[in-house]
Amino acid sequence: MTNRKEVAKLAGVSEATVSRVLNGIGPMKDSTRQRVLQAAKQLNYELNAVASSFARGRSGNLGVVLPHVPKVHLFSTYYFSELLGGIGEAVHSGGYGLLLLFRDPTAVYDYVSLYRTQRVDACIILGSSAVEAERTAVHRLADERLPYCVMDQRFDHPLLNIVAADHEQGSYDAVRHLIDKGYGRIGFLNGAPQYSNSRDRLAGYRRALLEAGVAEDEMLVYEGNYSRTSGRRAAGQVYRDLGRLDAVFVSNDRMAIGLMQGLRELGCSLPDDLKIVAYDDSDAASFTEPPLTTVRVPFYEMGRLAADCLLKQLADRDKTDAPAPLIREKLRTELVIRKSSGN
Amino acid sequence: MTNRKEVAKLAGVSEATVSRVLNGIGPMKDSTRQRVLQAAKQLNYELNAVASSFARGRSGNLGVVLPHVPKVHLFSTYYFSELLGGIGEAVHSGGYGLLLLFRDPTAVYDYVSLYRTQRVDACIILGSSAVEAERTAVHRLADERLPYCVMDQRFDHPLLNIVAADHEQGSYDAVRHLIDKGYGRIGFLNGAPQYSNSRDRLAGYRRALLEAGVAEDEMLVYEGNYSRTSGRRAAGQVYRDLGRLDAVFVSNDRMAIGLMQGLRELGCSLPDDLKIVAYDDSDAASFTEPPLTTVRVPFYEMGRLAADCLLKQLADRDKTDAPAPLIREKLRTELVIRKSSGN
Missing domain, CATH: 3.40.50.2300 (Response regulator)
Structure with a gap:
């Protein structure tokens, strides 16, 4: 492999000058710079990527x-x-x-x-x-x-x-679908409100209820953290409220899967006992039992x-x-x- | 922010020398280098990470x-x-x-x-x-x-x-489990042989059959590519061979999930019509219907x-x-x- 010494010799400059040119450091006569670049090119001197990005001000x-x-x-x-x-x-x-x-x-x-x-x-x-x-x-x-x-x-x-x-619209569509099918008593298992996309989902849920003239029941809004475990944990509360619920809208598929597992363990038959709409359309959505109605988000x-x-x-x-x-x-x-x- | 000029002034050297010291370029009197480093430190001159990794020969x-x-x-x-x-x-x-x-x-x-x-x-x-x-x-x-x-x-x-x-042993364990349960006619849906871990799975499958005195039937070894689609595609062949199969060992969960979907669409009842052991123990393994018996691999x-x-x-x-x-x-x-x- 060519080294700096050979480039310096061919260009007729010092090794330090070769480095300064190739690293773009300090002032330099244009003719000198051209001579060095020419020599480096002629000898196929491989610029180290770090030195080279340093010169260009880039990391790549x-x-x-x-x-x-x-x-x-x-x-x-x-x-x-x-x-x-x-x-x-x-x-x-x-x-x-x-x-x-x-x-x-x-x-x-x-x-x-x-x-x-x-x-x-x-x-x-x-x-x-x-x-x-x-x-x-x-x-x-x-x-x-x-x-x-x-x-x-x-x-x-x-x-x-x-x-x-557009999670507001996505959530509106999910809840609207349930309302259109005649399910008016709709709970909501959401993620934490520190995420704006959780707040957007809540806004969409509320818009759909409001538009359909359904009063929101705060007791039917549950909070998880988007994990399957948190969905499973919510199953107890949802099960307790089953008499007041036709359906639950869940903020992502993972929580919905946990919720379904938990409800099944408590003896529920799905979707007979409770309708569920989830969110994401992850891979798993199509092979849960029952397969999930869900909102596809184009994450990729x-x-x-x-x-x-x-x-x-x-x-x-x-x-x-x-x-x-x-x-x-x-x-x-x-x-x-x-x-x-x-x- | 401190700039190179100030460091040069304090150290009593040129700006180019500051750069050469901080970038570790070229020969340099040790006393000069010390003076520059001291000045840079005193002025809190922030070494650019690229320059700094260049000096250390590291990218981090x-x-x-x-x-x-x-x-x-x-x-x-x-x-x-x-x-x-x-x-x-x-x-x-x-x-x-x-x-x-x-x-x-x-x-x-x-x-x-x-x-x-x-x-x-x-x-x-x-x-x-x-x-x-x-x-x-x-x-x-x-x-x-x-x-x-x-x-x-x-x-x-x-x-x-x-x-x-240890995929050879993992596969042996999977097939051995089926044999121990009394299922002797075991097919194998594997991934492509260009992966050594596919070849290892085949070796484990063969060892378990050999040890149990079961003759391998090459017609019952199917090939997919570890995708769900390829598992679904294999369902047609497996369905055709159902009369000669008690069980199928599948090289990963994704293919097993595709295979189960395909078989169900063809009218099979699982696990009644066919026993399945999969591989990976991915998240999905526990919430397919039926949940998958599978080999857990500690990928993380x-x-x-x-x-x-x-x-x-x-x-x-x-x-x-x-x-x-x-x-x-x-x-x-x-x-x-x-x-x-x-x-």
Whole structure:
């Protein structure tokens, strides 16, 4: 392999000068720089990627920042694995690497330093929520107008970049479906309200009830945490309320699966005793018994779209000094009807 | 923020010298280097991560190289998501980043250049198989004794680093369970033989039959590709052979789920018409109808172990010049008995 010495000799400069040229450091006469680049090219001198990214001010990596939750197999949830799959597809097409980084959800994560230290050229924030530390961290990032995108979580910042799904409409469609089938007494098992997409689901649920003239019964709104275990835990409460319920809308498939398992263990027959509409249309939705009526969310497409938008911003930055347009995408969901809602 | 100019001024050197010191480029008088480092420290001059890794010869990233298969949502398969989860956990604990990179399975991937260009300090190879291009690439990597580990795929190289599960024994246990229950006519739906873990499963299947004095019937060995669709596709053949089958051992849960869906559509009642033992013990195994008897594979632990071994090699490299010991780990599987095998 060619070394720096040979390049220096051919170019007639010192080795230090070769390094300075190839690393883009300091002032340099243009004729000298050209001579060095010419020699390096002629000798096929392989630029070390780090040196080369240092020169270009690039890492070649798109960062994906996830919450670190001990013992939770995050990648094994449909939500994260599909988002990550879509991001991976875009990153692969764009010739980038995907750098996964974990943040502590209780601390203010220093996104800005990821850019300043050139670990990433852009980043996507997954699994974010409206807790104070995360809000502070994302607001700082938005203030700097760095290339970033928050996935599926609203923050109240004028420069927020976000790709989300229309969960208000998705939830409305789910509840509306039950009402149209004649089931008026509809409970709701939601995830935690720190996620804007939980609050959006609640808004959609309420809109559908209001529109149908059904009074909301707060006692029939249950809270889980999007895990199967939390769905199973809710089964006791739902079972207790069975006399007041025709159906339950559940905020994701995993909780719905846990709820069905729990109810079956308590002796329920599904969907006869209770109609269920879930959310996500994960793989599992089609092979539970009964198969789940559920709201399909295009997570893979959302991940791909966010990554594509960011890679485009990076490419455009080389062409223009104009600030990048904001990313504001809201994708449509789709109700998929199966047997759990009594069909 | 402090800039290079101020550091140069305080140290009494040129800006170029500051860069050369901080980037570890070229020869430098030790007293000069000390003066620059002292000034940088005094002024809290933040070393750019790229410059800093360049100086240390490190990226701070563990690479994970995956096959790129268009349209396949790789992260949404239990196998990859669990392995990745375990790797992520180790990488997070070790303060590393996880750099995901995709390879074209038909080309010879240049692993070595990942190290030479300092994109990664070590790497884990997932989803590898014995096709010629992959064999060549892995052999080159092994020849160089770089810190790497192949996940769950054997290659015939004396310096192979591998973390795997004992699929021969796992498969033996699965088939033995069926034999012990009195089901002697056992078919086998396997994945493609380019994976050593498919060949290991076949070996375990054969050992159990041989030991029980059951003659293998080649007509009852079916091939899928570990996807649900391929399991569904196999349902037609299995259905045709029902008169000669008591049970089928299936190489992963996804294929088993597809097979059960297909058989049910053809009018079968499960597990009455056919006993099934699957493999993986993915999330879905417990909520299919009937729930799957399956072989639990500790994928998460395998991922964590491989990453931990590599991070330890990297840490040890700073302490000793001795070559790192080979990584040769084979983890045990465990049969989980549920209703699909007729219990």
